[in-house]
Amino acid sequence: METISKEYLLTQPSSFIAEVTHRCPLHCLYCSNPIELKRSEGELATEDWVRVFKQGAELGMLHLHLTGGEPLARPDLAQLIAAGRGAGLYVNMITSGIGLTEKRLAELVDAGLEHLQLSFQDVEEASANHIAGTRAHAHKLTLIPVIRKFPIALTLNLVVHRQNIDRLERFIEMAEEFAPERLEIAHVQYYGWALKNRGLLMPTQEQVERSVAIVEAAKARNQARNHGGIKIESVFPDYFGSYPKACVGGWGRQMMLIDPIGQAMPCHAAAVIPGMSFDNVREHSLSWIWKESAAFNRFRGDAWMSETCKSCPRKERDFGGCRCQAFQLTGDAEAIDPVCVLSPDHGMLAQLRSATEESLPMWRG
Amino acid sequence: MQIDSIPRLTVGCRLHPTEDLLLVPEGALQLGGPAKDILAMVDGKRTVAMIADALLAQYDGAERQEVLEDVVALLERMQQRGAIRS
Ligand SMILES: C[S@@+](CC[C@H](N)C(=O)[O-])C[C@H]1O[C@@H](n2cnc3c(N)ncnc32)[C@H](O)[C@@H]1O
Numbered sequence A: 001m002e003t004i005s006k007e008y009l010l011t012q013p014s015s016f017i018a019e020v021t022h023r024c025p026l027h028c029l030y031c032s033n034p035i036e037l038k039r040s041e042g043e044l045a046t047e048d049w050v051r052v053f054k055q056g057a058e059l060g061m062l063h064l065h066l067t068g069g070e071p072l073a074r075p076d077l078a079q080l081i082a083a084g085r086g087a088g089l090y091v092n093m094i095t096s097g098i099g100l101t102e103k104r105l106a107e108l109v110d111a112g113l114e115h116l117q118l119s120f121q122d123v124e125e126a127s128a129n130h131i132a133g134t135r136a137h138a139h140k141l142t143l144i145p146v147i148r149k150f151p152i153a154l155t156l157n158l159v160v161h162r163q164n165i166d167r168l169e170r171f172i173e174m175a176e177e178f179a180p181e182r183l184e185i186a187h188v189q190y191y192g193w194a195l196k197n198r199g200l201l202m203p204t205q206e207q208v209e210r211s212v213a214i215v216e217a218a219k220a221r222n223q224a225r226n227h228g229g230i231k232i233e234s235v236f237p238d239y240f241g242s243y244p245k246a247c248v249g250g251w252g253r254q255m256m257l258i259d260p261i262g263q264a265m266p267c268h269a270a271a272v273i274p275g276m277s278f279d280n281v282r283e284h285s286l287s288w289i290w291k292e293s294a295a296f297n298r299f300r301g302d303a304w305m306s307e308t309c310k311s312c313p314r315k316e317r318d319f320g321g322c323r324c325q326a327f328q329l330t331g332d333a334e335a336i337d338p339v340c341v342l343s344p345d346h347g348m349l350a351q352l353r354s355a356t357e358e359s360l361p362m363w364r365g
Numbered sequence B: 001m002q003i004d005s006i007p008r009l010t011v012g013c014r015l016h017p018t019e020d021l022l023l024v025p026e027g028a029l030q031l032g033g034p035a036k037d038i039l040a041m042v043d044g045k046r047t048v049a050m051i052a053d054a055l056l057a058q059y060d061g062a063e064r065q066e067v068l069e070d071v072v073a074l075l076e077r078m079q080q081r082g083a084i085r086s
């Protein structure tokens, strides 16, 4: 096997995911946040974020995604937005909308916010509130016309699973009436709280097939509209494919996530892998973390891969699939992602797919 | 897109201050050739013809018809990607 130099493996990161807090007024059953949420006392201070946004832009990053938890829970959010814009980054905020008023939004837009992604739980209020573990749905609906008064792009997001999938078509119809620039239909990914609630969230094969047809039809009719067509993006459900996704665009290739206490991670679930330790932006520069840290180098290239993946041409596209999923399903973080038909563990997915028992819901803390 | 259409960037799309990139909500479009100059003139006031004429002044020796076609082709491509409205 050829040895690949480290320089060859290094790409330039483009997405900066800043989980500015884990605090959140919602308790979504599907939340991908870690089970052990970081407490507010340890959160990075404003000046830490200001420094790392600058370092991120210098590293070549383009987009800053302010997320959490609920980013609106940070009183200094406008300052963070201004710092991101000031550093030259494109600033997006991913939010449940709880805590947003017209006055607050005006401050955020003034500070430089360019894109807002509002997440929904369902089209039907009672179910949406049940999934969120709180009454949030009605407020989200009243927010959309308020957001539309401002010159920023709007994405509506729905995480799809068994509890809402049968109303997907109605949800898309509702979203189309609001005419956002983008619509994201993402099948749930089983990390964090979603993994705990997998039995409740797993759709049936038939539901998945129907949902794919619904999304494809919506994409086609929006593409056909020359004006005001919505850009629809969808994420195919985990456990139903034959080949894995290029998780986070490949480990340590495109994105960097900084968690509320300053730990830099190659993906939001990376902490589930035993033995992983994450360097902190309080002690290191982003450039050093990107290039040198053990965590970011752990699954770069193909040296860690099984022979099956090493000799497979698809490795250039999927970079070996998701490491967190491989670990969570097989207990071995270097195993072939079980979503792959070539994995000896692929058969277990059929079992997990039919595991639609009515387990008790566990809401996010 | 007609020569008297007035194109504008879709909300949430803007040029990168230094790189040849158009930043859009979840990505970036690489801009080659005169694309960045053209998009820099898309301000919701100029017509396609005005943009082509300004470009013509910058590149001497070019045919007006050709420049017009190039501008329309670029703007239509960007419109298909949702980055331009007219
Ligand atoms: C963790 S949330 C944080 C921001 C904000 N609290 C919200 O919900 O919009 C970030 C984004 O991930 C989505 N999300 C959360 N859990 C997910 C999961 N298990 N699978 C896929 N997407 C998920 C949310 O819908 C949201 O768009």
Ligand code: SF4
Pocket: A024, A025, A026, A027, A028, A030, A031, A032, A033, A068, A069, A070, A096, A364
């Ligand atoms: S997905 Fe729900 S619980 Fe998780 S951070 Fe977002 S709003 Fe809060």
Ligand code: SF4
Pocket: A243, A244, A308, A309, A310, A312, A313, A314, A315, A318, A319, A320, A321, A336, A337, A340, A341, A342, A343
């Ligand atoms: S064998 Fe490995 S590289 Fe090939 S498709 Fe499967 S997971 Fe991807």
